[in-house]
Amino acid sequence: MEPAGLERPILAVDVVVFSVSRGRLRVLLHRRGQDPFSGAPALPGVAVQVDETLEDAARRALAVKAGWPPDAPEDLYVEQLATFDGLYRDPRGRTVSVAYLGLSPARSAPVRKLFWELADGLGRGSLPFDHDRILETALARLRGKLRYTNIAGQFLPEAFRIDELQKVYEAVLHRSLNRTNFRNKLLKLGLIEQVRALSEAVGKKGGRPPHLYAFAREEVEAADRDFL
Amino acid sequence: MEPAGLERPILAVDVVVFSVSRGRLRVLLHRRGQDPFSGAPALPGVAVQVDETLEDAARRALAVKAGWPPDAPEDLYVEQLATFDGLYRDPRGRTVSVAYLGLSPARSAPVRKLFWELADGLGRGSLPFDHDRILETALARLRGKLRYTNIAGQFLPEAFRIDELQKVYEAVLHRSLNRTNFRNKLLKLGLIEQVRALSEAVGKKGGRPPHLYAFAREEVEAADRDFL
DNA sequence: GCAAAAGTGTTGTGACTACACCCATGG
């Protein structure tokens, strides 16, 4: 019934990796090496091969296209975002792209260089294909999940100070939060718990030494808020 | 391993259409006509063609596989759910499937026959491929969106009584809700608004005639609840 | 009048906001 041959859409993946450093939300982009849009910054992406999962393809895109360290992708947090269709145009033919959302803690300098500051311009007509829309969707998902999951832990080391966590939230949501209530809310929700007092006050100029906290072990989807 | 030639995954769509009738949540299934799993009930799905969008493919699957009326798919609400990978095995080779979630109001008898009651067994080892997991994901999405969007309107006609709406919520969430508070909450959220008093009391045996309500026009994503 | 269903009001509880205040450290 169906026409045989190569009359099928090409399946690809694109990856949006966010990171927070120096109080700013940043996104991983690479400069395209081939046409179309050669030289333009874009989300890393590859065509999916028959013998790899979508998530594997996403990690491969980071290594092959963006120069991510070959060992590092393994422990990077990634989740599927959505599948994009229609706007895509490519000389190779019709392409459907499964987008992935990745979150990375601040890392070594060579990796940090891959990230671009998420300024107001980015994501509004500045990226090729439909990457603007993918980026927009990724940011919306990230902001949504901050509210009711422990996903922000992916931006930080195992143990962290509450003020570090608050900076992450403020960078992602792009507005300032009340210090006291931020603290109380996350603690009462059971999202984070105190680990131990900070012994090493690294390069502080004063002030009471903070405690260290960690996100609760389980992948908290924070108790589906009841509807009535 | 894989036959040479088509060294790319096959792209397919599967559709989960829910409906509520007689106080029960139901899902559209069809009996497969070909191997594998010939004769077993399954979600309707087709391979995506180069010249159609994913959503078009999803609507085509309903018409071709499930016998959905050819004119009706146009106004059926559908949204993309997620893309499934890995578990899928098919003689034609590696397949990646983009799942769609559809919501249908109660309709004519021939269409109603396509729906299966969502009993406790369904979705737990009873469907072929990874359709159990797709169904589970669809239900979770539907329940989530009930809480903060006007999506439930897709199950009902333009104007409806509040008790009808409550039955929809109860069927989907699978628990009973407090009549008074259900009413107050949806009204205060601004999700629904009164249209006019009901003139025709169709076959009622008594009681005060209800008002008619409608969902607020816009696709209310109900004001992103602020985080602090 | 009485049952039945729709619609309204009331009260207690708990969450969130916006503060003021106390604590522990470096210089």
Place this chain on the structure above:
DNA sequence: CCATGGGTGTAGTCACAACACTTTTGC
């Protein structure tokens, strides 16, 4: 001892669950 942050307490407001009560119909 004071500047600098970390940590705790509190009062007002608002949303919400539970439930009693009133309204409007059919019979």
